[in-house]
Amino acid sequence: MPITYDSVHFVYAAGSPFESAALNGISLVIEPGSFVALVGRTGSGKSTMAQLLNALLVPTSGEVVVDEFVNSADKKKRSRKLKGLRKKVGLVFQFPEYQLFLDTVEKDVAYGPKNFGASREEALEKAHQAILEVGLDASFFERSPFALSGGEKRKVAIAGILAMEPDVLVLDEPTAGLDPEASREALALFRKINAKGTTIILVSHDMDLVLEAATRLIVLENGKVVKDGDPSSLFEVDLTSYALEEPKVFRFVDLLKKNGLELSPSNIRDVESLAKAIKEAKQ
Amino acid sequence: MTSFSMGRYIPYDTFVHRLDPRTKILALVLFMIAIFMGQATYAMSFLVEGVILVIAIALYSYSRMKVKVLLRSILSMWFMILFLLIVYMFTPRDASTSHLAFELWGVKVYWEAFLDTARIVLRLILMVMFSLVLTATTRPLDLTDALEWYLTPFKLIGFPTHIFAMMLSLALRFIPTIMDDVDRIMKAQTSRGVDYQKGSLISKIKAMVSLIVPLFVQSFVRSDELANAMESRGYDPNGKRTRYRKLSFHLSDLIAVLLTGAFAALVMYVSIVGFDPFLAWGGLATW
Known part of the structure; x- marks a missing residue:
């Protein structure tokens, strides 16, 4: 079942002097198994869209449907049991390390599965798998999450969500504050998870990462979808007008064009595909 | 929240x-x-x-x-x-x-x-x-300014009114920040399956632990950072200072x-x- 946003509006602190509209009529469908990137400037509504998926926020009007779960402004239509939805949609917040609170890494990662009804052994089993999956080794199981480095904490927090085995993984700026290598590792992990059939929704500013991994790119501006399509189609779009940076490979293609080498950007995603395109053009 | x-x-x-x-x-x-x-x-x-x-x-x-x-x-x-x-x-x-x-x-x-x-x-x-x-x-900061004003007579007996007012204004300043933290942590734990509203007393207490521990960790980290930031800008608790407002x-x-x-x-x-x-x-x- 796809994820559907049906003319969703969201207003923070409605009716007070702090009132601010975050989403102004979002309607779109996200196919299962896709790798969708949500981009846009700060305050464009990306995080709000992500939180609506998990029913952490309830739309001011319209509805968000994930399988049999309905998160609607209409109380009668809204699903009552949200635990199932939260198991289905795993949400990794920005700087997720602050959610760690137990004394060992394995216990913390097992916390989610346990809340969703797994037995102690099952939860630990899932936790071990998830910890290994994010690229940490078995020596981390018994360590305290508070004694880890920033990047390791981030991995543990992500493992905490992966251990819940969600069908949809929503990642809010998962690479913020990580060094380039750690960002690449994280991206490789997300692609691997996506390849297993998990839908991934990635909220990010890093256009290089987005171009490399996403199969669909949605640009938000003032709570509205302004661009929606294949990432490489964005070559034609002036991203700077949405406070986004043009991907480095696209800038390189631009420079090549100025110097007389015309390349079609449709297959260029990363440095390797760029090199391949140059090679083909030369032949 | x-x-x-x-x-x-x-x-x-x-x-x-x-x-x-x-x-x-x-x-x-x-x-x-x-x-x-x-x-x-x-x-x-x-x-x-x-x-x-x-x-x-x-x-x-x-x-x-x-x-x-x-x-x-x-x-x-x-x-x-x-x-x-x-x-x-x-x-x-x-x-x-x-x-x-x-x-x-x-x-x-x-x-x-x-x-x-x-x-x-x-x-x-x-x-x-x-x-x-x-x-x-x-405004909370206006409140502390006013309290500090009321405390000025105590300066005569050596009461450090400025330090007191600074402590108070920092505490007030961080209430909204900590409320935001509470909101963020609760959301993160909710999506990990914690239910803060329903459940038995014991499960509620357990749920609170998942909120309070990260909150304390955050607050300690933040206060440490704040102290460093103030010191690196040469803050002297006993220094004489003028006011913006x-x-x-x-x-x-x-x-x-x-x-x-x-x-x-x-x-x-x-x-x-x-x-x-x-x-x-x-x-x-x-x-």
Whole structure:
């Protein structure tokens, strides 16, 4: 079942002097198994869209449907049991390390599965798998999450969500504050998870990462979808007008064009595909 | 979490908002004194408190506060109200001057028990209303500036008013930040399957642990960072400093202070001489 946003509006602190509209009529469908990137400037509504998926926020009007779960402004239509939805949609917040609170890494990662009804052994089993999956080794199981480095904490927090085995993984700026290598590792992990059939929704500013991994790119501006399509189609779009940076490979293609080498950007995603395109053009 | 936490500053522009924070603090203290002055009889007590209630309602609605906020804070006192009522019911009273309501398992319950409870509850509500008006119409930093101003006499005996004010303003400054943290952590844990609303007492306590531990960790990290940032910018707690904001006392402040002062003085006078217009009126004379 796809994820559907049906003319969703969201207003923070409605009716007070702090009132601010975050989403102004979002309607779109996200196919299962896709790798969708949500981009846009700060305050464009990306995080709000992500939180609506998990029913952490309830739309001011319209509805968000994930399988049999309905998160609607209409109380009668809204699903009552949200635990199932939260198991289905795993949400990794920005700087997720602050959610760690137990004394060992394995216990913390097992916390989610346990809340969703797994037995102690099952939860630990899932936790071990998830910890290994994010690229940490078995020596981390018994360590305290508070004694880890920033990047390791981030991995543990992500493992905490992966251990819940969600069908949809929503990642809010998962690479913020990580060094380039750690960002690449994280991206490789997300692609691997996506390849297993998990839908991934990635909220990010890093256009290089987005171009490399996403199969669909949605640009938000003032709570509205302004661009929606294949990432490489964005070559034609002036991203700077949405406070986004043009991907480095696209800038390189631009420079090549100025110097007389015309390349079609449709297959260029990363440095390797760029090199391949140059090679083909030369032949 | 609601973004409307109790008594949070709301930036409207009303007469109450524009008053000097020093005026508002002084007025709050004066009203508190008026509220807690004992009166000769119940009837007089409720009369005085009724008048104060009218003033409180006027101020409350004039500063554009929501009734919902008040109702919520009153509802959160229900347990205390019940407890007070029980204590007052079992307080022994002089049977000759009290009025028997009913007898419960051999315990004589007097009408005075209910009146005493009602009086305390009314006083608490008044106190909450005035405090809410103060905090909702005054920027926290203005409040600390005003408190620091009131503490200036203590400088003479070596009290470090500036350090005290700095501590206070930092604490106030971080309330919204910590509230945001609470919101963020609760959301993160909720999506890990924690339910903060439902469940048994034990599961609720467990849920709270998942909130409190990260909150403390965050707060310690943050305070450490703040201390470093202040030190690296050369903060000296004992240094002399000038101010960015200056408090200004206007004619309207003077009028507000004089009016509340006069009102408090009247209530005090009435209380001390034990004045009671109802004494002349037979029916209420013994209450």
